Amino acid sequence: MRIAQVASLYEPVPPPRYGGTERIISYLTEELVKAGHQVSLFASGDSITTSRLHPIIPRALWEDSQPCANPLVYHILLLEEVFKHKDQFDIIHFHTDFFHFPILRRLDVPHLTTPHGRMDFPEYIPFFREFRDIPLSSISYAQKQGLALGNWVGTVHHGLPLSLYQLNENPSDYVVFLGRISPEKGVDDALAIARMAGLKLKIAARVGLGDDAYFEKLLPEFKKKNIEYLGEVTDKEKNELLGGALALLFPVCWPEPFGLSMIEAMACGTPVIAYPHGSIPEVVDHGVTGFIVKGVEEAVDVLRQIHSFDRKRCRQRFEQRFSAQKMAEAYISLYQKVIAQKRK
Known part of the structure; x- marks a missing residue:
C-alpha cells in the first residue's frame, strides 16, 4: 500500500x-x-x-x-x-x-x-x-x-516498539510523574500522594503552553525534600527513570484522550496509579498494569502494597495490547x- x-x-x-x-x-x-x-x-x-x-x-x-x-x-x-x-x-x-x-x-x-x-x-x-x-x-x-x-x-x-523499553523487576525507592506541567495533569496531587506515602517523587515534565504561572506556583514544592524536578528527558533516560520507579503517578483531572506515558511505564513493568478520567479505564487493566483510584488517599493505600506488584505480568499485558x-x-x-x- x-x-x-x-x-x-x-x-x-x-x-x-x-x-x-x-x-x-x-x-x-x-x-x-x-x-x-x-x-x-x-x-x-x-x-x-x-x-x-x-x-x-x-x-x-x-x-x-x-x-x-x-x-x-x-x-x-x-x-x-x-x-x-x-x-x-x-x-x-x-x-x-x-x-x-x-x-x-x-x-x-x-x-x-x-x-x-x-x-x-x-x-x-x-x-x-x-x-x-x-x-x-x-x-x-x-x-x-x-x-x-x-x-x-x-x-x-x-x-510502542517492543524493544524501546525494557522490563525492570527490581525498582528503586521512588515514584515518578512524567508528561506535562499543567493543572489537568494533576502534578499537585502527585506531590500530595508522594508526601503522604513518604516516598521520593521524580518529576520529568515539560511546562505546558500557557502554564508558566502554574509552574511558578508549584516551583517551591519542587524544591522541597524528596522532590526532584528533572525537566524533559530522552527515551534512554525515560527507560531508566520509569523502570526504576515503584509506580507512575497519573492523577489527571481531565478527559485524557490516551496518555502515552502510561503504556511507556507498563513497558518497563511499572504500574500506573491513575484517576478514572477519560481513557484511563480502557488503557489500565486494574490490578494487572496498574490501579485506578479515586483520590490521594486511595493512591497512598495502593503504594503501601506496591512491592507485591507483578511487574513481569504487567510487561506481558503491555506486549499483548500496546x-x-x-x-x-x-x-x-x-x-x-x-x-x-x-x-x-
Missing part, C-alpha cells in the same frame, strides 16, 4: 524529548515501512525516518532558534506539498488537527484524520456537524465519546475500510 503520513511542523518526527503525537507518528511510520508498505512522511526536515521524507521546513518550529510570527503559513505549504503528490498515494493519513478539512472534501484520494487531543469542546459541534463526511479515527473510545456526531470509522490505541505492530495492523485495517468506502 502507498501511504502518506502528514505531521504538524511544531516538532520533528520523532521529537527529541516531549511530543506524544510526533512519537506515535514515528512508531507508526517505521512499523508500516517494516511491514513492506511504501510510506512517505510529510514533516520538518530534522525528522528521522526510513520512509521517504518530504521536508517542508529545515527545522521544526519549536526546535528552531529563529522565532516564527505565523506558523500557519508553513502549514499551508505543508498541505500544498501533500496535494502536489496526492496521486502517488492509496491513502493520506493526517495528524494535523482540522484545518485541512475544506480541501479534503475536494480531494479524490482516500484520507483519514486522527485527532490526538480532547474532542468535547463546544465549538467542535458546529464544525463537525458541517464536516461530518470526513472520516476520523480515535485514539481511544473515551475520546470519541466527547464528539458523538463525528464520522468515526474506528479506534486505534497507541503502541505494541507498535498491533497499532500498525489496526491502522491498515482502517485504511482498507476507508478505501473501500471511497470506491462505493
Whole structure:
C-alpha cells in the first residue's frame, strides 16, 4: 500500500524529548515501512525516518532558534506539498488537527484524520456537524465519546516498539510523574500522594503552553525534600527513570484522550496509579498494569502494597495490547475500510 503520513511542523518526527503525537507518528511510520508498505512522511526536515521524507521546513518550529510570527503559513505549504503528490498515494493519513478539512472534501484520494487531543469542546459541534463526511479515527473510545456526531470509522490505541523499553523487576525507592506541567495533569496531587506515602517523587515534565504561572506556583514544592524536578528527558533516560520507579503517578483531572506515558511505564513493568478520567479505564487493566483510584488517599493505600506488584505480568499485558505492530495492523485495517468506502 502507498501511504502518506502528514505531521504538524511544531516538532520533528520523532521529537527529541516531549511530543506524544510526533512519537506515535514515528512508531507508526517505521512499523508500516517494516511491514513492506511504501510510506512517505510529510514533516520538518530534522525528522528521522526510513520512509521517504518530504521536508517542508529545515527545522521544526519549536526546535528552531529563529522565532516564527505565523506558523500557519508553513502549514499551508505543508498541505500544498501533500496535494502536489496526492496521486502517488492509496491513502493520506493526517495528524494535523482540522484545518485541512475544506480541501479534503475536494480531494479524490482516500484520507483519514486522527485527532490526538480532547474532542468535547463546544465549538467542535458546529464544525463537525458541517464536516461530518470526513472520516476520523480515535485514539481511544473515551475520546470519541466527547464528539458523538463525528464520522468515526474506528479506534486505534497507541503502541510502542517492543524493544524501546525494557522490563525492570527490581525498582528503586521512588515514584515518578512524567508528561506535562499543567493543572489537568494533576502534578499537585502527585506531590500530595508522594508526601503522604513518604516516598521520593521524580518529576520529568515539560511546562505546558500557557502554564508558566502554574509552574511558578508549584516551583517551591519542587524544591522541597524528596522532590526532584528533572525537566524533559530522552527515551534512554525515560527507560531508566520509569523502570526504576515503584509506580507512575497519573492523577489527571481531565478527559485524557490516551496518555502515552502510561503504556511507556507498563513497558518497563511499572504500574500506573491513575484517576478514572477519560481513557484511563480502557488503557489500565486494574490490578494487572496498574490501579485506578479515586483520590490521594486511595493512591497512598495502593503504594503501601506496591512491592507485591507483578511487574513481569504487567510487561506481558503491555506486549499483548500496546505494541507498535498491533497499532500498525489496526491502522491498515482502517485504511482498507476507508478505501473501500471511497470506491462505493
